[in-house]
Amino acid sequence: MGNRFSVSRIFRIMSIDLYKWIVNSRMVVAAAMIVFVWSFAIDPLINISKEMNSPLNFIEPFIAVFNSRTLCLVTPAVYVFLISDYPHLDRNSLFILHRVHKREWLLGQLLFFIASSFIFMSVIFIFSVIPNAVNSFAANGWSLVVTRYGVYNPDKAQSFAANLITKELYNQVAPYQAAALSFLLNWLYMILLSTILLMFHVLNLRKIGVPVLISIIAIGSALGVFRSKGMWYFPMAHTMISLHFTQYLKEPIMKIEYSIMYFAGMILLILIFCLIMIGRTDFLNIDDNE
Secondary structure, three states: OOOOOOHHHHHHHHHHHHHHHHOOOOHHHHHHHHHHHHHHHHHHHHHHHHHHOOOEEOOHHHHHHOOOOOHHHHHHHHHHHHHOOOOOOOHHHHHHHOOOOHHHHHHHHHHHHHHHHHHHHHHHHHHHHOOOOOOEEOOOOOOHHHHHHHHHOHHHOOOOHHHOOOHHHHOOOOHHHHHHHHHHHHHHHHHHHHHHHHHHHHOOOHHHHHHHHHHHHHHHHHHHHOOOHHHHHOHHHHHOHHHHOOOOOOOOOOOHHHHHHHHHHHHHHHHHHHHHHHHHOOHHHOOOOO
């Protein structure tokens, strides 16, 4: 192992794990999730667009996916499943660990989680906007489908499709801003979940990492559905822009800036803790080694 800290070794560790992750057979589950998301949220939105004979904004399906109180449980759970056996240590990994600093390995894993979560979010974005790209518009304004469907069809105003994007969202934030914030906040959510998993690995407590993450996702989603004040202690509420506002008052319930600070602060604290504790990690005794 070299004495000098090497950025190139960090990126090498990240690239090796990222390649293994992309070609992993578990990606079939990601494909199944895309089909589910399309049929559950995107297709209903497209159908009411056709019913009104009015186009959607091309970005609205993506916004609907990440502001659905149902899909807020599905998407992070699928990502956790995809990374559940990472950081993965086999004989080759242990060989690499003898040639790098432990902190280099740790930062390589962090970069892997940042990159994998970005890819995960990007795939959802691409497959959200493609299905209706031809019959949509690109101006930074909400469609009549989103803002007027319930007015024109009062008997269907409470339908699932009509409430995928609510007044709390379209009365307060422009579509492009909503899409950018949804991407950023959910990306930070995925990074936070993965750093918690990394922390349990560093502590040699890998077996309880995934159950803890699933509990965080489930409890946060349940509190968000009922709009409990306790939801703000969990990351899920901070990802949904619609929960930050009321229908008409401009003053937010929770400022978006505070949600970004929540994620950044949690990720930074966990990272610092891991950097301190990594020196005590005994990789030879981690139970998921091959």
